[in-house]
Amino acid sequence: MRVAVASGKGGTGKTTVAVNLALARGHLQLLDCDVEDPDAALFLHPEIQSVVPVTVTVPRHLPDRCTFCGRCAQLCAYNAIVVLPGQWLLTAELCKDCGGCYLVCPEQALVPSSREIGTLIRGLADHDVEVVTGDLRPGEAMATPMIRRVKKMASDESPVVVDCPPGTACAMVHAVDGADLCLLVTEPTPFGCHDLEQALDVVGAMDVPCAVVINRSDLGDAGVRTLCERRGVPVLLEIPFDRDLAEAYARGQAAVDADGRWLSVFRELWDRLEELAVQRSRDAATR
Amino acid sequence: MKVAISASADSLDANVDPRFGRCASLLIVDTETGEIVGGGRNAFASEGGGAGTQAAQWVIEQGAEAVLTGNLGPNAFQVLRAGKVRCLISVSGSVRDALAAFGRGELREASSNTVPPHSGMG
Numbered sequence: 001m002r003v004a005v006a007s008g009k010g011g012t013g014k015t016t017v018a019v020n021l022a023l024a025r026g027h028l029q030l031l032d033c034d035v036e037d038p039d040a041a042l043f044l045h046p047e048i049q050s051v052v053p054v055t056v057t058v059p060r061h062l063p064d065r066c067t068f069c070g071r072c073a074q075l076c077a078y079n080a081i082v083v084l085p086g087q088w089l090l091t092a093e094l095c096k097d098c099g100g101c102y103l104v105c106p107e108q109a110l111v112p113s114s115r116e117i118g119t120l121i122r123g124l125a126d127h128d129v130e131v132v133t134g135d136l137r138p139g140e141a142m143a144t145p146m147i148r149r150v151k152k153m154a155s156d157e158s159p160v161v162v163d164c165p166p167g168t169a170c171a172m173v174h175a176v177d178g179a180d181l182c183l184l185v186t187e188p189t190p191f192g193c194h195d196l197e198q199a200l201d202v203v204g205a206m207d208v209p210c211a212v213v214i215n216r217s218d219l220g221d222a223g224v225r226t227l228c229e230r231r232g233v234p235v236l237l238e239i240p241f242d243r244d245l246a247e248a249y250a251r252g253q254a255a256v257d258a259d260g261r262w263l264s265v266f267r268e269l270w271d272r273l274e275e276l277a278v279q280r281s282r283d284a285a286t287r
Numbered sequence: 288m289k290v291a292i293s294a295s296a297d298s299l300d301a302n303v304d305p306r307f308g309r310c311a312s313l314l315i316v317d318t319e320t321g322e323i324v325g326g327g328r329n330a331f332a333s334e335g336g337g338a339g340t341q342a343a344q345w346v347i348e349q350g351a352e353a354v355l356t357g358n359l360g361p362n363a364f365q366v367l368r369a370g371k372v373r374c375l376i377s378v379s380g381s382v383r384d385a386l387a388a389f390g391r392g393e394l395r396e397a398s399s400n401t402v403p404p405h406s407g408m409g
Contacts, residue, residue: 079337091362
């Protein structure tokens with residue numbers, strides 16, 4: 001089973017839920033796809049097994065061959081290339097590796113080359129949790145190539161928990177894609193409700209079933225619960241605001257390690273997710 | 288000499304737009320006559336990415352020797368420098384006043400970009 005833990009709004013507790021779910025179940029893999037700010041490892045403290053560079057392909061210019069005709073720059077829909085008389089300039093972060101410039105160049109003056117965008121870090125945490133972290137270099141404009149790289153590491157044998165980036169844009173879609181279930185973490189505020197509705201629309205369009213966790217559930221208003229009821233989305237867990245939980249978080253400690261009662265709470269959450277996944281595949285089979 | 292100015296509208300009385308690549312209007316002005324000789328509404332303002340580099344390339348193609356603007360990002364700055372265009376920054380007030388200040392040699396020349404990439408977006 002692959003569970004994506006996502007949210008519309010940032011700061012609702014995605015990583016908290018993903019980390020505690022992973023530790024409570026154990027013997028699984030956690031993919032940290034929040035590559036612009038990967039912080040699951042701050043709570044899992046994995047023993048690092050490997051760190052490898054992640055690269056994307058960008059064009060390299062061969063000045064001896066180039067006639068500076070400018071066709072590559074005209075073709076580039078992302079404005080990554082500028083050609084001036086006698087000069088060829090690349091804004092590498094804008095390149096999406098479509099490969100068009102190689103094809104349109106009449107002189108074969110462009111060749112593929114590698115550019116490092118960050119690192120892929122693999123480690124092993126307690127309870128046999130394998131942690132794979134994509135760490136995008138600050139300033140990089142595109143998260144999706146890194147997210148694709150992290151997801152390539154997904155295990156076929158053990159369950160997978162994917163910690164997704166916030167929002168509902170390309171990065172979140174890439175992270176959620178391929179999941180059996182999407183667990184959306186929200187808070188009962190107007191912002192939380194607004195962004196949850198967007199997330200439900202996006203994940204619904206991807207045909208991935210959703211369930212909701214309401215964090216800081218004793219604060220705010222009833223909007224989120226009303227929304228879930230209206231959309232027929234199960235609320236699997238409500239986590240009230242808890243100072244001890246916040247203090248453990250500030251120490252870099254997972255809730256299940258700080259207080260044993262959370263262990264049974266998150267185990268139960270895992271069981272309910274499994275039930276939903278089974279039910280879903282049964283529904284799919286009878287359709 | 289021709290110079291390019293980022294402006295809030297197509298007029299010498301308009302204010303200098305602090306953004307370069309995503310300014311409202313990109314004007315080419317002849318400093319001898321003080322007249323607008325080219326440019327207009329900035330078509331690059333709505334580019335998804337690379338507005339700065341596209342605007343910079345256009346300025347070079349127009350034969351402008353200097354850019355008068357508020358801020359410049361690293362990508363636009365790289366292209367303007369490659370095109371040997373002088374970059375005069377922190378310019379504010381009306382286009383007319385900016386041209387006068389340029390004539391008196393009072394404008395500050397950038398030695399690097401003044402803002403991070405994508406600063407003109409949203």
